Amino acid sequence: MKKEKITIIKVGGKIVExxxxxxxxxxxxxxxxxxxxxxxxxxxxxTQMAERLGIESRMVAGRRITDEATLQxxxxxxxxxxxxxxxxxLQARGANALxxxxxxxxxxxxxxxxxxxxxxxxxxxxxxxxxxxxxxxxEQGIVPVVAPLTHDGRGNMxxxxxxxxxxxxxxxxxxxxxxxxxxCFEFPGVMRNPDDAESVIATITPKVFEELVADGTVSGGMxxxxxxxxxxxxxxxxxxIITKDDVIDGTKGTHITAxxx
Amino acid sequence: MKKEKITIIKVGGKIVExxxxxxxxxxxxxxxxxxxxxxxxxxxxxTQMAERLGIESRMVAGRRITDEATLQxxxxxxxxxxxxxxxxxLQARGANALxxxxxxxxxxxxxxxxxxxxxxxxxxxxxxxxxxxxxxxxEQGIVPVVAPLTHDGRGNMxxxxxxxxxxxxxxxxxxxxxxxxxxCFEFPGVMRNPDDAESVIATITPKVFEELVADGTVSGGMxxxxxxxxxxxxxxxxxxIITKDDVIDGTKGTHITAxxx
Numbered sequence: 278m279k280k281e282k283i284t285i286i287k288v289g290g291k292i293v294e295x296x297x298x299x300x301x302x303x304x305x306x307x308x309x310x311x312x313x314x315x316x317x318x319x320x321x322x323x324t325q326m327a328e329r330l331g332i333e334s335r336m337v338a339g340r341r342i343t344d345e346a347t348l349q350x351x352x353x354x355x356x357x358x359x360x361x362x363x364x365x366x367l368q369a370r371g372a373n374a375l376x377x378x379x380x381x382x383x384x385x386x387x388x389x390x391x392x393x394x395x396x397x398x399x400x401x402x403x404x405x406x407x408x409x410x411x412x413x414x415x416e417q418g419i420v421p422v423v424a425p426l427t428h429d430g431r432g433n434m435x436x437x438x439x440x441x442x443x444x445x446x447x448x449x450x451x452x453x454x455x456x457x458x459x460x461c462f463e464f465p466g467v468m469r470n471p472d473d474a475e476s477v478i479a480t481i482t483p484k485v486f487e488e489l490v491a492d493g494t495v496s497g498g499m500x501x502x503x504x505x506x507x508x509x510x511x512x513x514x515x516x517x518i519i520t521k522d523d524v525i526d527g528t529k530g531t532h533i534t535a536x537x538x
Numbered sequence: 539m540k541k542e543k544i545t546i547i548k549v550g551g552k553i554v555e556x557x558x559x560x561x562x563x564x565x566x567x568x569x570x571x572x573x574x575x576x577x578x579x580x581x582x583x584x585t586q587m588a589e590r591l592g593i594e595s596r597m598v599a600g601r602r603i604t605d606e607a608t609l610q611x612x613x614x615x616x617x618x619x620x621x622x623x624x625x626x627x628l629q630a631r632g633a634n635a636l637x638x639x640x641x642x643x644x645x646x647x648x649x650x651x652x653x654x655x656x657x658x659x660x661x662x663x664x665x666x667x668x669x670x671x672x673x674x675x676x677e678q679g680i681v682p683v684v685a686p687l688t689h690d691g692r693g694n695m696x697x698x699x700x701x702x703x704x705x706x707x708x709x710x711x712x713x714x715x716x717x718x719x720x721x722c723f724e725f726p727g728v729m730r731n732p733d734d735a736e737s738v739i740a741t742i743t744p745k746v747f748e749e750l751v752a753d754g755t756v757s758g759g760m761x762x763x764x765x766x767x768x769x770x771x772x773x774x775x776x777x778x779i780i781t782k783d784d785v786i787d788g789t790k791g792t793h794i795t796a797x798x799x
Contacts, residue, residue, distance in 0.1 A: 357618020365641040369693035375643050380626040381636045432630035
């Protein structure tokens, strides 16, 4: 039986933190047909709020070191300020949004990252995403709006990477839906030439990916990004699209799939 | 057909803002049999956070004047910090908690309070609570944890009195359940003699209330509190209990009902 389609959009950065760009994004999000989920970041707002509260933001390889004071900041900024702002604005557009962290309905449980070289503090590595619970909510016409926070099942919230939340949500929903996972970032897709917006690679399959790595077209931080996308594909997600945030209708960007469509 | 019972507990003040007292409260809340809803305040935390951010808290007759900066504070403190802390701790106790503001699933819609003598700013007067939506969630085994925030349906969050949220939620759920609404406060109930904890009035019916007002036993701020409770009773709520937060099993406190039970 053909599964119904669902679109999971991950947006982060400035776009969700400035009212004009957020409004435009939410217009486009609302226009997406069918079932959908929005997963958001909010790092800039968290950094600003921490600064106003005299809490130093320490980042290692793009990840926030989350001590207790910082956990309070991200819990209130991601789970409260950014999330509820998005929820209220989606409601105004007729989408029945429901703000969620991983703790709500226990949708994403995690454990505190073990300390190796670096102690990231209250940062969660995802253990389990409850696709069935999410599916029940979605089937009631609810549009989940997920903040990058999980919990450890022992009463503690944990700061969690929004890209990871998106991938885990996509995988957990794939038994129930044909899932398209869309990562919005500042570029129009994976480009052959970083200076040429026209050089977006339309489709990357595992075979194409091998070739792109071998000939050096794809390198650096783009390799783990695509590997993560291929991991999602291996775990049932139909396609991952990497695209710019002003195009979320699925027509553009780089499509990462098991086989060329 | 006999309706299933539900207990709606409203707690505010210090009890939800200090880890030890919150833990004790959540133990007792989790132990309540059957379906339940928790509605919380968080005013002290909001005032503290506002102070740390250099935002002055202005109160008129116990109500917070909510300008734009204050709205941001209450949105992140009530909807993020306090709410998610409670949700994570209920999950740790095996209750499938879901944090909600009025914007989430559009459960409580409000409008900005009209300016008369005082401009309260972004404060919401409740228009409609969606009992059917709440009921659907509750029937899935979900325990709603409601923060004192609503939305105006036009994209704005609004600061809303937690007692009012509790009463409106209770009324909205009464077509579906036999509702007990419990207000936890610092006294063991409505007392004949404020200095004597043993003088709690066990039951107040409309007739008893008239007598208590007539003979001066009940006066001042307790009159509108009981009037609100009687209004909830008139609108389908089975009983309202005013009690101390260390007894939420329904055995003590003042029971306000249509007829003596």
